[in-house]
């Protein structure tokens with residue numbers, strides 16, 4: 001199944017939610033934050049979709065908002081899809097998908113560590129890369145740290 | 156410069172060839188410098204490109220009497236090869252303190268010397284392992300060739316040969332500057 005068929009199937013199933021194309025990625029489907037768990041359960045359990053493998057969870061800093069990205073693959077059916085969920089910068093919160101794909105555990109901890117996105121109902125939301133007690137979330141675009149010496153302009 | 160090469164030279168001078176007269180310093184220093192066992196401190200690409208290649212049969216670190224050990228408690232030499240992050244710096248310090256005296260440190264590669272390619276715009280990399288432990292020899296390169304590491308080891312041996320038991324080496328265990336905890 002290709003991306004547009006998957007999107008069509010989702011639109012038929014969830015008429016209450018909005019699904020849109022991703023301008024940055026031809027593979028991507030943008031979904032609403034409150035639709036995430038319903039859509040995820042459907043993607044795993046539907047026999048024509050069967051997305052039983054979560055490649056990764058990560059995030060992108062877009063300034064006013066964060067995009068949380070889920071790359072999904074179906075091992076039996078050999079197709080894949082990229083889901084994106086936009087969360088506001090002021091309240092970066094999203095439901096955890098660890099109950100559906102246990103892989104998400106450490107990936108969500110990484111996104112929490114580096115972007116500060118709070119995954120609700122995550123079993124163990126701690127920092128995974130930075131030392132405990134580190135302040136701030138380093139991959140945010142506005143992050144500053146005393147260690148960061150700026151590269152001088154060589155031009 | 157090892158005992159094997161020097162011993163016949165000294166022994167020949169003595170009738171019978173079985174008594175050698177030398178200084179205690181020379182004997183101790185030869186023993187210290189001739190079989191340094193190093194703790195494998197591979198942290199990034201330097202460990203693979205330089206350190207592991209140096210230990211491979213093609214380059215053969217064993218001919219210097221140098222073997223790697225898994226435990227710092229059996230080691231005299233720590234070769235810090237790779238990028239030391241702030242989180243790792245605490246472990247480097249702990250392992251250094253676990254080594255028995257006398258102990259020596261080689262900082263291998265730009266990263267271990269001053270942060271290397273991560274000097275600019277990096278929040279997580281320690282700018283030089285000498286900020287947490289004292290370093291005896293710096294081997295520059297990104298990564299250094301195994302020959303460069305050998306040159307560093309030979310330099311370290313020369314340094315050891317100039318030590319004296321009369322003058323106890325100043326207490327080296329305390330870190331010079333401690334930025335990792337900041």
Ligand code: SF4
Nearest residue numbers: 200201264265266297
């Ligand atoms: S100095 Fe270069 S080769 Fe060595 S660890 Fe750093 S980046 Fe890698």
